[in-house]
Amino acid sequence: MKNFLIVILITSLSMYAYSETITLDLNQCIERALSSSYTIKNADIDLENSKLQVREAYKEALPKISYTGLYDKNDESIYGDNQDRNDNYYNRIELIQPLYRGGLIGAGIEAAKKIRELSDYEFLESRSDLRLLVIEKYLNILKLQKGLEVYQASLKDVNGQYKKAQRKYELRLFSKADVLPFATRVRNIRTNIIRIKNEIKITELELKNEIGIHRKTELKLEPIDSMNYDLSGIDIEADVDLARENNRDSKMARLDYEITKANESLARSEFFPKVDLNFGYTGEDGDFDGASEDWKWDAGITVTMNLFEFGQNVDAYNRYKNETEKSRNLESKARDNIEVTLRSNFSELIRLKETVKEQQAAVESSYENYSVEKRRYENGLVSVVDLLQIESDLREAKLSLLEAALDYYLAYERYYEYLK
Secondary structure, eight states: OHHHHHHHHHHHHHHHHHTOEEEEOHHHHHHHHHHHOHHHHHHHHHHHHHHHHHHHHHHTTSOEEEEEEEEEOOHHHHHSSOTTOOOEEEEEEEEEEEEEOTTHHHHHHHHHHHHHHHHHHHHHHHHHHHHHHHHHHHHHHHHHHHHHHHHHHHHHHHHHHHHHHHHHHHTTSSOHHHHHHHHHHHHHHHHHHHHHHHHHHHHHHHHHHHHTOOTTSEEEEOOOOTTOOOGGGOOHHHHHHHHHHHSHHHHHHHHHHHHHHHHHHHHHGGGSOEEEEEEEEEEESSOSSSOOTTOEEEEEEEEEOOOOSTTHHHHHHHHHHHHHHHHHHHHHHHHHHHHHHHHHHHHHHHHHHHHHHHHHHHHHHHHHHHHHHHHHHHTTSSOHHHHHHHHHHHHHHHHHHHHHHHHHHHHHHHHHHHTO
């Protein structure tokens, strides 16, 4: 019984812990995502790996120590008459110091540095993408919540008209045809309310996963001011010039070219000899405890070079040269694409700003039209179909204004994020 009560207590505490409500604003959601997202954690691992790759490249120039051990039997020791013959042992410790590799080590270090720098920008891009993703989901939730309020207000209004029409039908003042459109509209609005509630749950769960909040925790989002941006300070020409040379995509395209160029140098190094200093300690039939005549020190220089491979190295080098040329073209194309994207983002920003103004006027006009048509309907001057059409226009105008205002906020964030 005691154990049972303990289990109940723990379960209750767990349910209480996950039933709490957390209120967050947009910046808090972004900070939580940047500190807990698996995407950022993996990007951080990639960044650490790029640092290790640079260390590996530098250590290619350092001496290497190797050990070789051999044990075998020859035919005399196995089948011969000399049964006292010892088995063959061979031990060697060797130090190899690279002296010259035809530029391979230097090119490898340069490539690793560029990869390291590229990883920095890829890490920043991952953070930027995550930031925009959180903003988008945050705004979608606000948009759905506001849309839900619009539908609920519409349901209350239409349902009130529906009940009045039913009473008049019962008094034989209305025909069935005057009531059925209201019933259909009420069902339609309720269906949309169910749809929006489901979308809110799914989008909230997606946001919780990104910002590291337990799925059972109730999340309350603070509203945002989506109309606080002034576009008069934007100089699109100056921003285009800046982005073409300095935004992340431009720098990453440049680094891709430089990495390809370093790989070309690596391929060219195959044409040159490789020189190593060797220093070894070799012995037979013994161990390393004490020196004997069987143990010998030796030192020397080893030179290796490919003299003839049917042009294989030449083909590989020419292939890398072609890749370098492709990379240069892609760098130029990336700058052109940056300008197109930035100008498109700016055009969308201007369009959405005007759309917000347009929808504000549309909502105001729809309110007036609905008020007039509602009075005319009550006086029997318009049909129920006409009234419901005006009500639908008002609802759609409200929803369009919500969508335009929040899309305007997101477009502004995307524009300035792309300048980084």
